[in-house]
Amino acid sequence: MPRNPFSLSRYGRRIGTRVEGKEARQDLLRVLGSLSEGSVLVVDLEGLEVLSGSFADEALAETVAQLSAGALPGRYLLVNSPSDGLVEDLEFKLRERRLALVASIGKTWRVLGHLPPHLAQALEWLTGRKEATSQELACGLGVSVAGASVRLAELARLRLVHRVQRPRSMGGIEHWATSLISLKKAP
């Protein structure tokens, strides 16, 4: 999937207030809107010393909330952070809002925020495989195809995976999902 960088250090090293976060969110949404469907915007935290909860909530958690509510279909957001500590307040805000966002931290990844265990398991499995159909996920997790399909649909609604429908050679359609990231899961 095409990945586009967006550095938050353009707003300063120690950010910031809610007002600044709102401005950053407008920039993020504008850039996301300019991307083609199936693209990922990678919000890079390299160069930051502080990402306050207020800024993180307005800029990132609110953007995630809008995407999860259906805005800008087919566009995805990831965070790339040099350390766990830097995303602590962002994670706190996402948890409060029961939202989730994938973060790459060094050479690993993890989900920030709130993700029910059955969805976390499906996401981990899919990320290990890079892509899969509902049927493959069902086999991989030992759940029904319907159960796997529901998991992928929910992960796609949360914009944690890219999911498309495609016709099956035997007739009908199948759901096919792609991971946003190809790193090892953080232990």
Place this chain on the structure above:
Amino acid sequence: MLYSPERLDVESAEKAVCAWEEDFPRPLVDLSGLRHLDPLGALLLVLEGRRSQEAGGYLRVLLPRAEEGRNLLARSGIVGFVEGASRSDGPWPQSRENQRLIEVVEVGEEEGVGRLVEGLTARLLERFPLGESGSRLLAGALLELLQNIPQHAGLEGGNAVPCGLGALEEFDDHLHLVVADKGVGLRGSLSTNPRFRGLDDSQALEAALVEGMSRFDRPGRGGALRRIRELLLRNAGKLFVRSGAGALWQDDVEWVTSAVHPFPGVQVSIRLPRRLFE
């Protein structure tokens, strides 16, 4: 009887606040025996000056007699904030900016908060390096507390000019950060939400600092005070928050609320062990 404290700090400021109130709006502020002034005492004095001025009065100040006390006051960083709101028994002692012990800033619009935090953090960094976690904790707390003032302290309907201030002082074993205002207070802010009407000041402190409540119903808004309290818990910091007629102390894992002499606004004192920054 004239209250003439040697110390004006977190532990002793309550008595001073109570004594000043007797003659408000022309409180007699006896600093003649002053030997210790911390950022909380300093900012309470500035706020008392502002509210006296707004009420048509002024501070009547007895300045320190001893050289030690005069130096302390001169280097406190508050002379410029207090001098114009007072009548004193002599000229206020002055110092150069680079000799100041306490860095004091005034908060205006929310847009200026980022610059204030940058400035305060940069001045601190000049004196000693901040480690990653210490820098994050300090700058993060400053950002959240200072922006709370324009967001909460001067709510429409309140008759107070919030007058937000921040102060930072370094000691051998800890850093002391204070953010203070004389706005509507936590109870005043929370009570704009019908869910929180009827809370007293101590209950409002608990709601904000322990339960993470704010006047906003939307998840993600508010909660900064609780977050700061939790971070201080993890980092062996000490917290004292005063709002209206209530105060909350936290030292190690224990916290307690108590009634204090009423004073408008919210005053937050954070003491962080210096080892966090090394």
